[in-house]
Amino acid sequence: MTQKAAGYYWISPELYDQDTKIIVQKRKLLEAHCKQKDLVFLDLSVDLALVKNPLERPELKQLLMQLQPGEFLLVESMLDLGRRFNDVYSILKLFRDGLVKGGFISIREEIFLESKNCPPLFLDILPRIPQLKPHHRVRVMPTERTRSELSRNNGGACPYGYQINAVSNEYECLPEEAKVVVKIFRERAAGRSLRQIALGLTHAGVQTKRGGRWQANTIKTILENIFYTGSYQTHFKLFENHHAPIIDRELYYRVNHSDSFDDIAL
Known part of the structure; x- marks a missing residue:
């Protein structure tokens, strides 16, 4: 069965003025990943940071409802799900509890979840969430600065x-x-x-x-x-x-x- 991936990106307020450029770059990156992994790229859904509850974001909510077995929610990084740990946890919990039919992929953190492997892996991946473990974040300032x-x-x-x-x-x-x-x-x-x-x-x-x-x-x-x-x-x-x-x-x-x-x- 051909597997598919639907991209997602939450854009924070300080980046609104750069949203068009960032979204284009994000789509290219996700498409390239899908090509490399033999996944069919469906589209990129984007939410603005206007809703406090991540599960009430309109694009994400619709995307999660539409996911089917063999389809994945795809993000470049867990940071693309939200700024807070609770944003990420709330979303991943849906996969853990079997409330979403598809799976989840985060490229940067190398996280791959499906319904059959989600429960045993869930606790293992929590420490890898960058909102909680900042040393996993990228673009740390160069060490040569004091x-x-x-x-x-x-x-x-x-x-x-x-x-x-x-x-x-x-x-x-x-x-x-x-x-x-x-x-x-x-x-x-x-x-x-x-x-x-x-x-x-x-x-x-x-x-x-x-x-x-x-x-x-x-x-x-x-x-x-x-x-x-x-x-x-x-x-x-x-x-x-x-x-x-x-x-x-x-x-x-x-x-x-x-x-x-x-x-x-x-």
Whole structure:
């Protein structure tokens, strides 16, 4: 039976102005892969980053419904499924649970899933998801640049727990705020809800960066931010050892593994 592949690409907001060029390049790459692997390339579906729930993206939703046995959802990289780990997990979970008839292929991470091999492979591939394991990301900054050069602030808001050194213009930890960040991650790992953590900090008199009250969404933003592991991430590049970490990656992994993470009541 001839196997087929339907390409997919989620395009992030910062790339909207380059979307036409990127989509053309993406289609050529996926077509070339299909030719190499003797797959029939169906088409490339593209979603803009307008829907929070990845399973409600119109193009992806339609694509997953139409996949048949012997057909695959094809992406160049897991990064093309979304920015967050939960985006990828939510989509792969459909394949694991047998809710999608076809299979899944990610070229860069060398992931190949079919209904017959998905359950045993699923746990094995989780550590290879780049949104969780940033050292698997491509285009890491060249090593010849010094840590000092990479650690300088290039503008934008400074995350809670850090400040910009007035002399070096580098990120440095604020000890008291860093303790709060660690507390947030540990309480979440222990099973406390986002609202419970926010209420606890507010009742303890802890203020946010702007001196306000803690909200569940504020807690969620901190928990999803890989910056606290010492890495600075853009859509295409990862700056490893960019600044002093507040938490380790293992804790970040444990906290962000849940497929129901978007529910602020949990």
